[in-house]
Amino acid sequence: xxxxxxxxxxxxxxxxxxxxxxxxxxxxxxxxxxxxxxxxxxxxxxxxxxxxxxxxxxxxxxxxxxxxxxxxxxxxxxxxxxxxxxxxxxxxxxxxxxxxxxxxxxxxxxxxxxxxxxxxxxxxxxxxxxxxxxxxxxxxxxxxxxxxxxxxxxxxxxxxxxxxxxxxxxxxxxxxxxxxxxxxxxxxxxxxxxxxxxxxxxxxxxxxxxxxxxxxxxxxxxxxxxxxxxxxxxxxxxxxxxxxxxxxxxxxxxxxxxxxxxxxxxxxxxxxxxxxxxxxxxxxxxxxxxxxxxxxxxxxxxxxxxxxx
Amino acid sequence: xxxxxxxxxxxxxxxxxxxxxxxxxxxxxxxxxxxxxxxxxxxxxxxxxxxxxxxxxxxxxxxxxxxxxxxxxxxxxxxxxxxxxxxxxxxxxxxxxxxxxxxxxxxxxxxxxxxxxxxxxxxxxxxxxxxxxxxxxxxxxxxxxxxxxxxxxxxxxxxxxxxxxxxxxxxxxxxxxxxxxxxxxxxxxxxxxxxxxxxxxxxxxxxxxxxxxxxxxxxxxxxxxxxxxxxxxxxxxxxxxxxxxxxxxxxxxxxxxxxxxxxxxxxxxxxxxxxxxxxxxxxxxxxxxxxxxxxxxxxxxxxxxxxxxxxxxxxxxxxxxx
Amino acid sequence: xxxxxxxxxxxxxxxxxxxxxxxxxxxxxxxxxxxxxxxxxxxxxxxxxxxxxxxxxxxxxxxxxxxxxxxxxxxxxxxxxxxxxxxxxxxxxxxxxxxxxxxxxxxxxxxxxxxxxxxxxxxxxxxxxxxxxxxxxxxxxxxxxxxxxxxxxxxxxxxxxxxxxxxxxxxxxxxxxxxxxxxxxxxxxxxxxxxxxxxxxxxxxxxxxxxxxxxxxxxxxxxxxxxxxxxxxxxxxxxxxxxxxxxxxxxxxxxxxxxxxxxxxxxxxxxxxxxxxxxxxxxxxxxxxxxxxxxxxxxxxxxxxxx
Numbered sequence: 001x002x003x004x005x006x007x008x009x010x011x012x013x014x015x016x017x018x019x020x021x022x023x024x025x026x027x028x029x030x031x032x033x034x035x036x037x038x039x040x041x042x043x044x045x046x047x048x049x050x051x052x053x054x055x056x057x058x059x060x061x062x063x064x065x066x067x068x069x070x071x072x073x074x075x076x077x078x079x080x081x082x083x084x085x086x087x088x089x090x091x092x093x094x095x096x097x098x099x100x101x102x103x104x105x106x107x108x109x110x111x112x113x114x115x116x117x118x119x120x121x122x123x124x125x126x127x128x129x130x131x132x133x134x135x136x137x138x139x140x141x142x143x144x145x146x147x148x149x150x151x152x153x154x155x156x157x158x159x160x161x162x163x164x165x166x167x168x169x170x171x172x173x174x175x176x177x178x179x180x181x182x183x184x185x186x187x188x189x190x191x192x193x194x195x196x197x198x199x200x201x202x203x204x205x206x207x208x209x210x211x212x213x214x215x216x217x218x219x220x221x222x223x224x225x226x227x228x229x230x231x232x233x234x235x236x237x238x239x240x241x242x243x244x245x246x247x248x249x250x251x252x253x254x255x256x257x258x259x260x261x262x263x264x265x266x267x268x269x270x271x272x273x274x275x276x277x278x279x280x281x282x283x284x285x286x287x288x289x290x291x292x293x294x295x296x297x298x299x300x301x302x303x304x305x306x307x308x309x
Numbered sequence: 310x311x312x313x314x315x316x317x318x319x320x321x322x323x324x325x326x327x328x329x330x331x332x333x334x335x336x337x338x339x340x341x342x343x344x345x346x347x348x349x350x351x352x353x354x355x356x357x358x359x360x361x362x363x364x365x366x367x368x369x370x371x372x373x374x375x376x377x378x379x380x381x382x383x384x385x386x387x388x389x390x391x392x393x394x395x396x397x398x399x400x401x402x403x404x405x406x407x408x409x410x411x412x413x414x415x416x417x418x419x420x421x422x423x424x425x426x427x428x429x430x431x432x433x434x435x436x437x438x439x440x441x442x443x444x445x446x447x448x449x450x451x452x453x454x455x456x457x458x459x460x461x462x463x464x465x466x467x468x469x470x471x472x473x474x475x476x477x478x479x480x481x482x483x484x485x486x487x488x489x490x491x492x493x494x495x496x497x498x499x500x501x502x503x504x505x506x507x508x509x510x511x512x513x514x515x516x517x518x519x520x521x522x523x524x525x526x527x528x529x530x531x532x533x534x535x536x537x538x539x540x541x542x543x544x545x546x547x548x549x550x551x552x553x554x555x556x557x558x559x560x561x562x563x564x565x566x567x568x569x570x571x572x573x574x575x576x577x578x579x580x581x582x583x584x585x586x587x588x589x590x591x592x593x594x595x596x597x598x599x600x601x602x603x604x605x606x607x608x609x610x611x612x613x614x615x616x617x618x619x620x621x622x623x624x625x626x627x628x629x630x631x
Numbered sequence: 632x633x634x635x636x637x638x639x640x641x642x643x644x645x646x647x648x649x650x651x652x653x654x655x656x657x658x659x660x661x662x663x664x665x666x667x668x669x670x671x672x673x674x675x676x677x678x679x680x681x682x683x684x685x686x687x688x689x690x691x692x693x694x695x696x697x698x699x700x701x702x703x704x705x706x707x708x709x710x711x712x713x714x715x716x717x718x719x720x721x722x723x724x725x726x727x728x729x730x731x732x733x734x735x736x737x738x739x740x741x742x743x744x745x746x747x748x749x750x751x752x753x754x755x756x757x758x759x760x761x762x763x764x765x766x767x768x769x770x771x772x773x774x775x776x777x778x779x780x781x782x783x784x785x786x787x788x789x790x791x792x793x794x795x796x797x798x799x800x801x802x803x804x805x806x807x808x809x810x811x812x813x814x815x816x817x818x819x820x821x822x823x824x825x826x827x828x829x830x831x832x833x834x835x836x837x838x839x840x841x842x843x844x845x846x847x848x849x850x851x852x853x854x855x856x857x858x859x860x861x862x863x864x865x866x867x868x869x870x871x872x873x874x875x876x877x878x879x880x881x882x883x884x885x886x887x888x889x890x891x892x893x894x895x896x897x898x899x900x901x902x903x904x905x906x907x908x909x910x911x912x913x914x915x916x917x918x919x920x921x922x923x924x925x926x927x928x929x930x931x932x933x934x935x936x937x938x
Contacts, residue, residue, distance in 0.1 A: 148646055148912075151866040151919055153873035156911045159896045163904045164658055240773055244874070247775045248881065248893060263776050267882075270779065271787045278783075281776030289771035367839050369831075371755075399842030407840075413833040417855050417931060427841045462931045478841065 031297055034290035041287050045106040062088075062097060065104040065257045069095040074273040090275045092265055098275060101257035102283050108246070108258040109287070112169070113238030116176045117231050123177070124184025125227060129215050131185065132192025142185065149182035154241070162250035172251045176241055180234075187230055191223040229299040236291030243284050259284050314518045315341040315364070315486055320378035322356075322363045331589040333359040335542035336378070341486070344516040346508075348533035348550070350523055350565065352586060356542045357522045361488040364520075365403060366395050382486065401431040404479035405488040409495050410472035414463035420447075420474050421459030424481050431482045446481040447474070449514070451507060469500040473507075483515055490522045505532050526569045530554060535622070538562045541586050541597040544616075548623040558625040561598050596628065604629055639923060643916040648699075650912040654905050655698055659691065685711070707906035712898045717906040720891060727797070728876055728887035734803070735810030736872065743815055743861075744854075747822025751830060751857075752849060762819060769816030775878045778809040782882070795884045806883045813875030814868050818861060825860040829853045855929060862926050866919040873911065 049059030056064075069091070076083040077090040077098075089098040131142040158175035165171055195201060195218070204214050245251040246260030254261065259280040266276025322334040334356040341347045349357050362368050363375050366387060380387040382402065387395065407413040415423060421443050428434060428442040440459070447455035450473040463471055472492060479487055489508070493501040509532060512519060521533055529536050529550060537547040538561065546559040557563040564582045584601040587593055593600065599609040608628050618624040673681075682688045686697055701708065707717040750762035785792040785805060796802050829835060830853055838852040873889075880889035888907060895903035927933040 144642070144646075147866075147919065148650075148915070151869050151915045153870040153911060153915070155870070155874050155877055156892070156908050159877075159892050160654070160657070160904050160908050163896050163899055163901050236771065240771075243773050244775060244878070247773070248877070250896065260773070260775075263773070263779060267779060270783050274783055274787075277776070277779050281773060281780070284776065285768075285772040288773075289767065292767065292771055365840060367836065396842045396844065399840055401842060405837075405840045407833050407837060409833060413837045415834040415838070415852050415856065417929065418852075426843065426847075430842060464932045475837070478837065 030293060034293040034297075037286055037290035038294060041106050041110065041290075044103045045110045048103045048107060061100040061103040063100040065096065065101045066255045067096060067100075071095070074269065074276075076273070077275050077279075089279050090273070092262070092276045093269050093273065098262075098279055101262055102259070102279055104257040105259040105262060105280060105283065106287075108169075108252050108256065109239045109242055109284075112172055112176070112242040112251075113235055115173055116180060116238050116242075117234050119173070119177045120180035120234075121184050121227060121231055124181035125188045125220070125223065127181065128185035128188030129192045129219050129223065132189035133196055133211070133215050133219055135193075135196075139189070143189065146182045146185050146189075149179045150186070152179060154179045155244075158245055158250060159248075167250040167253055169252055172242055172245050175245065176238060180238075183234075184227070184230065187226055188223045191226055192219050195219050195222045225302050229295070229302055232298050233292065233295035236288040236295065239284065239291065240288050311343045311345070313340045314343045314345075314383060315520075316379070316381040317360075317364070318379040318381070320360065320363060320380065321376045322359050322368065323374060323376050324372045325374065326372060329590050332542050332592065333373075333589060334363060335592075337537075337539070337542075337544045338378075339537050339544060339547060341518050341520060343485070343518055344512065345535065346512065346519040346521055346533045348521045348523065348529040348536035349539060350526060350529055350536055351539035352524055354586065355539045357539055358490050360539075361405060361490050361520065361522055364486075364488060365399055365405060367399075397431075400427050400484070401482045402484055403486045403488065404482075404484040406472075406475050406479050406490060406492045408491040410468050410475055411495065413475055414471055416463055418462075419459065420461050420463065420466070424459075424474070424478050427478055427481045442481065443477075446477040449480055449511060450474075450476045452477065469496055469504070472496060472504065476507075476511075480511065480515065480517070484517060486518050486520070488520045488522065491524070493528065494523075494525075501528075508532060526566050538565065541592070542589060543597060543626065545598065545627065546623075546625045552620075552623050558619065558623070558630050559598075559627045560602050560604050560629070564603075596626075635927075636920070636924065639920050643920060646916055647909070647912055651699065651702055651909055654908055655695060658901055658905060685709075702909070707909070708902040710895070710900055710903050712895070712900040712903075717903050720903065721888065721906070721910070724886060724888045724891045727885060728880070728889060730797070731803075731806055731810055731879060731885060731887060732872060732876055735807045735875065736814070738807065739811045739814040739818065742811070743818035743822050747819050748826055748849065748854065748857075750819075750823045751826035754827065759823075762823065766816040766820045766823075769812060770820075774809065774813050774875065775882065777812055778805070778879065778882045781805055781808065797885065806879045806885055809879045809882070810872075810875040813878075814871045817871065818868065821861045821864065822857065826853060826857040829857040832856070859926070859930055862922060862929060865922045866915070869915055869918055 044060055047059055048061045049056055049064075051059075072087070072091050073093060073095040075087050075091040075095075078085050078088045083090060087097050087099065089102065092098055092101070127142050127146075131139040154175060157178055158171065161171050161175050161178075192215075201214060201218050204218055209217070242251060243258070243260035243263070246258040247264045249261070249264065251260060252258040262280035263277045266273065266278075269276055317340070318338050319336050320334055320338070321332070321336050324331040324333055337356075337360065339347070339349075349360060351357050359368070359373070362373075364380055364387070366375070368374065375388065378388070382398070387398065390398070414420070421440070424443045424446055425439045428439050428446070429436075432442065434442060443459055444455045447458060452458055452470065452473050458466075463474070466474065472495075476492070493504050496504060505528065508519065511517070519532075521528070523529060533550050535547070535549050536553055537544045538553075538559065539545070540561050546553065546557070546562045553562060554566065557566055561582075568582070582601055587597055587600065593610065595608070595610040595612055596602070596614050599605050602609065606628055612628075614626045614628045616624050616626045617630055619630060679688075686694060689697070698708075705718065707721070709715065710717055710720060713720070746762050746765075750759040753759050782794055782805065786794045792804050793799075793802050794805065830849075834856075835848060835853055838848045843852075876887060877889035877893060879885065880887045881893050884890070892904060892907045895901075895907075
């Protein structure tokens with residue numbers, strides 16, 4: 001009944017006596033920094049080299065990521081003793097430039113996560129809207145499968161797939177897609193259930209619109225907001241998942257640089273060359289955290305109801 | 310006239326948020342006699358509930374805070390009690406009934422457990438005695454077959470029954486003061502009338518004083534001996550119920566009374582007040598009702614009207630009354 | 632209640648059969664498993680003998696019947712690589728995995744509850760910010776990398792903790808710590824947000840009006856309601872636990888099921904991978920069933936509706 005000011009009862013209830021100047025600046029930074037990190041990642045992924053327009057030697061990456069210089073193995077990064085500005089982040093156990101590999105690793109992470117998000121969102125939305133709008137047995141069946149898919153460990157499935165078809169880019173994409181659709185299905189089904197009740201859907205039905213038309217023209221546009229929020233939040237999760245599969249060796253195969261496999265490469269050199277594992281891990285953490293921050297921000301702007309997710 | 314039980318003096322309660330300080334209650338004073346029903350009337354968001362929560366010192370922390378005034382219950386200033394001492398007053402001396410019976414009972418505990426908890430805490434009884442007390446509390450609110458009901462969960466009861474259980478919890482330790490925050494608003498009209506009749510009866514039996522918070526003058530006429538009208542954090546008029554119905558002095562009071570639907574006046578359209586209450590963040594310098602007042606004068610926009618006692622127990626804060 | 636459990640149990644059995652069928656066809660759809668095992672040095676006779684021994688000379692229909700029959704009897708097949716019954720291998724490695732998973736789960740849950748409640752009850756204070764920060768960090772950093780960094784700091788740099796082996800309690804610190812990292816942040820966030828919801832409810836307000844001490848308000852009235860949401864999603868932390876076990880066992884060379892499945896994957900020992908997949912499915916469905924039952928225990932409304 002404290003309707004006296006709705007925002008006090010609201011979950012976004014502000015802190016005591018407002019934000020100080022410092023806190024406001026911090027709040028601003030928590031949007032600017034993640035956005036910058038993600039933008040940088042996009043740019044490095046695209047401009048790591050320009051091989052895709054026929055200029056393999058031009059690009060942001062100082063060296064070719066797979067160039068091995070065996071006498072320059074395990075060179076430390078520039079900022080510690082023995083390092084040189086030739087290799088800012090040092091070299092790995094095969095004498096490859098760590099910075100160049102981190103830059104190229106952005107490609108794998110980004111392309112896998114975008115591809116998987118596209119596939120899972122499409123499948124999940126179709127199934128979710130179908131379940132939510134049609135209801136009945138179809139819904140019951142789809143939602144049971146969703147329950148199992150949500151609690152089935154994707155890693156086991158990925159290992160099974162790797163056993164059958166071998167490690168590789170497509171193995172990762174299929175493994176992550178095979179279960180990833182379930183989250184989208186659950187969300188869109190819930191939204192469709194709600195929208196199904198609304199007057200404009202009843203009106204469309206009265207006017208004789210077909211089921212598929214109602215789903216496409218009336219339900220889908222109304223789940224889009226939530227969908228975008230979940231898709232943004234998924235970027236970080238997918239990058240994390242891809243790096244883990246690559247770390248285990250069932251993802252992108254050598255010598256292609258990916259952040260997860262780089263961490264694995266440095267595992268046996270921890271006592272002599274800590275930088276090989278450390279820098280790709282920092283890259284993953286920074287990008288994932290930025291993705292999560294930005295996702296939270298978009299959610300708060302577009303659809304605060306999804307705060308629980 | 311019986312003794313004064315509760316005396317509220319110049320109570321100020323604010324909420325501090327990012328947007329600034331909301332003066333939810335801004336210097337109100339009133340008193341309640343022992344065994345009396347005192348109505349606190351106003352539109353939603355006028356500060357009624359905040360007043361109730363302030364008396365219990367249970368504002369949503371850390372945003373809400375009492376910034377000034379005294380709350381004297383039976384000679385003790387509640388503002389000066391420690392947190393622990395205050396806790397001993399809650400449930401035992403002062404109790405409160407919340408508006409929505411559907412959400413104010415804990416869904417995972419039985420009714421008996423929730424009433425017994427108060428009894429055990431404040432009366433220090435052994436378990437076998439607790440059940441007797443619980444049953445007698447349920448009986449006080451005329452809940453049928455209380456022996457059976459104590460093992461029920463809230464979701465097994467209707468809204469009206471749940472509100473009686475909330476009443477049982479409030480009355481289980483026979484408090485001196487009961488704050489009832491719109492206890493009938495969420496109920497059906499017939500159940501509403503029953504509930505109010507029940508309260509009159511309980512009051513006769515226990516001599517509890519009640520602060521009845523409502524927006525409905527119809528309910529006020531039914532149960533309250535005296536009434537205070539609140540608008541935007543201030544009390545604009547206080548009087549005996551009969552006086553206020555006969556001769557309301559503040560334009561806001563008259564408007565509220567006129568907005569009660571009446572069966573005896575056929576042709577009258579339902580009266581409603583134009584405009585919105587002012588934002589509590591940005592209050593006008595003069596009378597807070599001025600922007601909506603039909604009898605507004607120049608001075609109303611400039612200066613706040615003083616509270617004037619025009620007859621015994623009838624005070625008004627309006628420039629029209631001098 | 633019994634009826635409810637029986638129905639869910641039947642559903643679970645159907646789901647397990649479904650998964651077993653899917654695995655069977657998935658493995659065969661991807662190609663002849665014999666191709667994986669064919670050794671260029673093998674003679675034709677050896678090849679045929681292997682085919683017969685593994686039962687792969689029969690038609691798919693017959694293979695399927697044998698496979699389902701074996702499964703029904705709890706026979707998970709023979710490891711192609713080690714020539715041992717998979718069930719024996721699991722019997723050896725499962726206890727090791729449990730020695731890691733159970734303490735990690737218990738520690739993770741206790742910490743999640745304690746920290747989640749701490750953060751929610753001291754909202755917007757230093758404690759709350761600290762918990763939120765830990766959760767954000769925990770959900771963004773890759774677990775395998777954190778484990779490797781922990782090895783770098785504690786084992787390589789300070790040399791205070793061992794990395795491999797399971798002889799002393801000290802050997803458990805890094806692996807269990809890594810496992811906790813996989814489940815704690817998500818659970819902590821969930822407890823916090825669900826506790827915040829409940830703390831703003833009317834019944835918590837009423838508990839305070841009764842004059843109950845804050846301790847009782849939080850641990851009796853609020854927590855039990857706040858647990859309902861995290862409990863319903865308990866099934867969702869299984870992927871985190873499995874992930875944690877696989878990664879942790881690989882990094883710390885822990886002889887459990889996680890390491891076993893990774894090794895089997897790279898040896899393309901599909902009987903082992905297939906067996907663990909089916910076992911995982913059984914576990915997932917079993918835990919979901921337990922969650923449903925305990926959910927009914929916490930929330931009386933469910934208990935009554937389902938009885």
